[in-house]
Amino acid sequence: MLVADPPLAAEFQDLRARLADADVQEKATELRKISLAVRRSVVEMIATAKLGHIGGDFSVTDIMVTCFAGVLNLDPTRPLWEDRDRFVLSKGHCAASLYSTLAYCGFFPRSELATFMAPLSALNGHPNRVKVPGVETNSGPLGHGFPVATGAALAAKLDGKSWRTVVVLGDGEMQEGSNWEAAMTASHYELANLTAIVDRNRLQQGARTEDTKALEPLGDKWRSFGWELREVDGHDHVALLQALEPSTTGKPVAIVANTIKGKGVSFMEDRVEWHHKVPSPEQVRLALEELA
Amino acid sequence: MTVTAEAATYDCRQDFADELIRLAEADERIVAVCNDSVGSSNLVGFRERFPDRLINVGIAEQDLVGVGAGLANGGKIPFVSAAAPFLTGRALEQIKADAAYSNTHVILCGQSPGMAYGELGPTHHSIEDLSWMRAVANLPVVVPADPEQTRAAVRWAVENRGPSFIRIPRFKVPAVTPPGAPFGPGLSNTLTDGDDVTVIAIGTLVSRALAAAEQLRAEGIGVRVINMPFVDPLDAGTVLAAARETRGIVTAEEATVSGGLGAAVASLVSAEHPVRMRILGVPGVFAPTGSAGFLLEHFGLTADGIAAAVRELLGHGLHG
Numbered sequence: 001m002l003v004a005d006p007p008l009a010a011e012f013q014d015l016r017a018r019l020a021d022a023d024v025q026e027k028a029t030e031l032r033k034i035s036l037a038v039r040r041s042v043v044e045m046i047a048t049a050k051l052g053h054i055g056g057d058f059s060v061t062d063i064m065v066t067c068f069a070g071v072l073n074l075d076p077t078r079p080l081w082e083d084r085d086r087f088v089l090s091k092g093h094c095a096a097s098l099y100s101t102l103a104y105c106g107f108f109p110r111s112e113l114a115t116f117m118a119p120l121s122a123l124n125g126h127p128n129r130v131k132v133p134g135v136e137t138n139s140g141p142l143g144h145g146f147p148v149a150t151g152a153a154l155a156a157k158l159d160g161k162s163w164r165t166v167v168v169l170g171d172g173e174m175q176e177g178s179n180w181e182a183a184m185t186a187s188h189y190e191l192a193n194l195t196a197i198v199d200r201n202r203l204q205q206g207a208r209t210e211d212t213k214a215l216e217p218l219g220d221k222w223r224s225f226g227w228e229l230r231e232v233d234g235h236d237h238v239a240l241l242q243a244l245e246p247s248t249t250g251k252p253v254a255i256v257a258n259t260i261k262g263k264g265v266s267f268m269e270d271r272v273e274w275h276h277k278v279p280s281p282e283q284v285r286l287a288l289e290e291l292a
Numbered sequence: 293m294t295v296t297a298e299a300a301t302y303d304c305r306q307d308f309a310d311e312l313i314r315l316a317e318a319d320e321r322i323v324a325v326c327n328d329s330v331g332s333s334n335l336v337g338f339r340e341r342f343p344d345r346l347i348n349v350g351i352a353e354q355d356l357v358g359v360g361a362g363l364a365n366g367g368k369i370p371f372v373s374a375a376a377p378f379l380t381g382r383a384l385e386q387i388k389a390d391a392a393y394s395n396t397h398v399i400l401c402g403q404s405p406g407m408a409y410g411e412l413g414p415t416h417h418s419i420e421d422l423s424w425m426r427a428v429a430n431l432p433v434v435v436p437a438d439p440e441q442t443r444a445a446v447r448w449a450v451e452n453r454g455p456s457f458i459r460i461p462r463f464k465v466p467a468v469t470p471p472g473a474p475f476g477p478g479l480s481n482t483l484t485d486g487d488d489v490t491v492i493a494i495g496t497l498v499s500r501a502l503a504a505a506e507q508l509r510a511e512g513i514g515v516r517v518i519n520m521p522f523v524d525p526l527d528a529g530t531v532l533a534a535a536r537e538t539r540g541i542v543t544a545e546e547a548t549v550s551g552g553l554g555a556a557v558a559s560l561v562s563a564e565h566p567v568r569m570r571i572l573g574v575p576g577v578f579a580p581t582g583s584a585g586f587l588l589e590h591f592g593l594t595a596d597g598i599a600a601a602v603r604e605l606l607g608h609g610l611h612g
Contacts, residue, residue, distance in 0.1 A: 082367055130395050136365055138394040141385055147355045148390055151362020151370075158323070158344060159367070178386075181355035188350075 001131055002108035002122050009076040009106030012069075019070065027070055028237035034104060035065045035237070039264050040291045041100035041113055047284045049117040051125065055274035057097035059201040059234070059259040060168060064089070064101045066240040067166055067197075076106040079133035085163050086152045088136050090145025091170035091199065092126040093276075099123050099132070107134040143176025145169065146196060150182045153194035153252075166195045166244070172204030175213050180225065187226030192247035196227070196254050199234060201261035205275050222254040234259035265290050299499075301464035304442040305334040305403065308460045311443040312371060313338055315450055316345065321369045322450065323347060327356045333373040333403050333460075353378050357386035357398070364396040369450055375409075376402030376418035376459060384424055391455040392431040399449040400457040405435075406496060406546030407579055407587045408462040414578040418459075423551025425457045426524050432477055433524040434458045435545075435553075437498040438467045441521050444475040452477075459495060463546075463584050466499045468519060480527035486514030489602045490534035490541045494520055494553050496588070497544035497572075503595035508602055515602060523553050528560055535561045540568040540605035544598055546588065549573040570601040 019027050038061050046052035068074065072085040089098050096116060103110045108122075115121035122131035126140030137148045149167035156163050173179065186194050200218070202209055209215050222229045228249045232239040234257025243255045261275070262268030265287045279287055316322040316338065323345040324338050330348060339346040347363070349355045353374060360372035372379070379402050380387065391398040402421055409416035425433045434449075434456060436442040445458045473481045483498075484505045493501035498519045505515035516538055518530060523545075534541060541561065543554035554571030561567055572593060579587050588594060592601075 086365065128393070130393075137361060137396075138389050141389055143354070144358060144386065144389055147358020147386070148362040148365065150355070151359035151364075152366040153362070154347065154359065155363045155366020155368045165362075178352075178354035178358065181349070181352035182358065185349045185352070185355055185359060189347075 002112060002133055004077045004079070004133065005106045005109040006077065008110070012076060012105045015069065024238050024241055027241060031065055031070050031237040034069050035062050036291055038065055038097060038100040038104060040288060041103070042096045043279065043284055043287045043291065045096045045100065045113050045116040046278060048114060050278050051117050052096050052278065053093040053276045054279070055203065055261040055268060056091060056094045056170065056199070056201070058263045058265065058268065059261045060091065060094050060199045061097050061263070062235045062237060063168055063197055063199060063240060063257055064097055066237055066244065068101050068105050070237070070241055071244045072166065073163065074105070076134065079107060083161060083163050086136050086149065086165040088139070088145040088149040088152070088165065088167040089127065090139050090167055091142070091173055092139030092145070095123070095125060095127050098127055098135070102132070102134040108132070142170065142173040143178035146179045146182040149194060149196070150186045150191065153186065153191040154189055156193055157189070157191060164193045164195065166197065168197045168199060171198050171200045171202065171209055171215060172212070174198060174215055174218070183222070183225040183227065186252045190250055191252045192250050194252040195244065196252065198254065198256050199259050200256050201259045203261045203270070203272050203275065207272060219256055222256070227252050227254040229254050229256065231256045231258070235263055299466040301466050302439045303464050304436060304439050304461040307439040307442045308401070308446060309334040309337055311446040313341055315446065316342055319369065319450065321367060323363060323368045323370050325349065325356060325360045325363065325370050325372045327351055327353055327374045327378070329374050329403065332375060333401070335373065353382040354386050357383040357400070358390050360398045361386070361390035361394060361396045364398050369397055369399070371399045371401055373401040373403060375416070376405035376421050377416055380418060380421040380424050387425070387431070388428050392428045395430060395454055397453055398455050400455070402457060402459045404462040405459040406463065407584050410584040410587060411581055413581065417579060419546070419548045419574045421459070422523055422545065422547045422553065423555070426551060426556060430454065431524070432456045432522060435494040435521055435523055436461060437495055437519050437521060438465050438469055440467060440469040441475060445521070448476060461495055463496050465496055468498045468502065475521065477522050478525045478527050479522065480530050481519045482516060482530065483519055484515060484517040486516040487538055488514045489605055490516040490518060490538045491544060491598060491602065492518045492520050492531065492534070492541060492553065492557055493544040494523060496546045497593060500593065500595045501544055501598050504598035504602065507595060507599045513602065513606065520553065523556055526556050526560060531557055531560055532564050535565040535567045542570045542572060542598060542601045542605060544572040544593065546593060547573050549575055568605055570605055572597060572601055
């Protein structure tokens, strides 16, 4: 298991303390800076590893950064602290974005990011909780994170604890039946402490979701499964912060976050081939320029 | 130990449920998770005693195992209980990724395993479970043979701080475990001494192996009967001693012959001390229609079938 980077973790806690009293615009300004840093890190990791899922990493970055740096109650020096909030990345192929965010928060040293997918690295292509602090479950096969998050939320509810659980799902992943099993369980058990965020970038590995197996009307599906629905721009940190406020209805909250696959690098945005294409050295240079 | 046809037999689901309730009284982390299987998992009593701690996810096995892993993440000790064929077949990837690879303290309870559902047919038989579970890393595979081992398995699984799979027998079996017998990973019970052939059996087949040993003793054949509840990890020391000290090994399990107990024993002895073996189980076919008892007879998973395999190994011919 990797261990925390104490100075980074302290810096992160200072940032959280500062943001606790800040207004939402001020918070969003800080979060935008972190998102840029995370995207740059993702480019470097994927360029080094020559492997990765850059399109989805970029669509989910603002969601992930908002959760970790703006919302969740976490202590990078105590990753298994029992009353921590739980963040579950169900779309585990976007590990580079998760690892960059975790390293930014001090869960482990940033120098580890250079080992992404290298032989014997803790940073596998899909996250492993046994090796990486801050990872709650080993995702990768789709449709796994949501039931696990549901179980975690249920445990908190059974114990009357106030910690919350957030799960981030890919939109293509909503084609997996297990997700809808979990959606039914969470609403049946009235898990108001559970938030499911769909990274709605409208592209899956090979084509648009709506051309593959249509998800729409996605919001209606969530509502009909008994969830409180919030639909936002998934790159607007202010909107995400507001959407991540607790449930107001006693129901679990679904956030459909409308995003752009490849967000932040013009030539990658909304292009299906950037699901797992690796940028050339020239494309890396251009990408880092745009993310400066 | 003599086992006769008149010996009392037990449905171990009751022992599973009683032991679970006993432990849950003392440890509030223990919860039960089921898939509309409250009755078939014999969890009615648990639900009455702890209504909030019986989680029913409905007919949804993938969700069942994932929710179990999440409950463990949240500090619970979940007994995830479902009919063995659906638990291991439908939720195999969740067992691999959410329980075993994620190293969560999820206790997977395969109810009514083997061919216990008899006439309901191969869709409801769980004869592949041992092969599938053995293939998953970091997942002990436990097959209790009687009430005492069922209770011991439940206790062990709570103490073990990782994932495990336990078959909970439904087919009625006699008690076969001597008082004070050890129970744990890599441990087994040698029930009879014998230097001619070893029979390693699990679950429903243990009492039948003992009956076979009785038959063969009358013929002057000494059979060493070993009850090996941990199919993974095996008691390697006892298996290899048997390989060295007897002339061959017969394994007997209510499961397919591909990948279960027999395969585990074979891969060990073939590497360390090759001996002749016979692997008794379901020989790579879907069972015909019939009761559980009928099907065990049909596939020779009986005292007579085990005795015949022993004689054959010794070169006495199929019928002695």
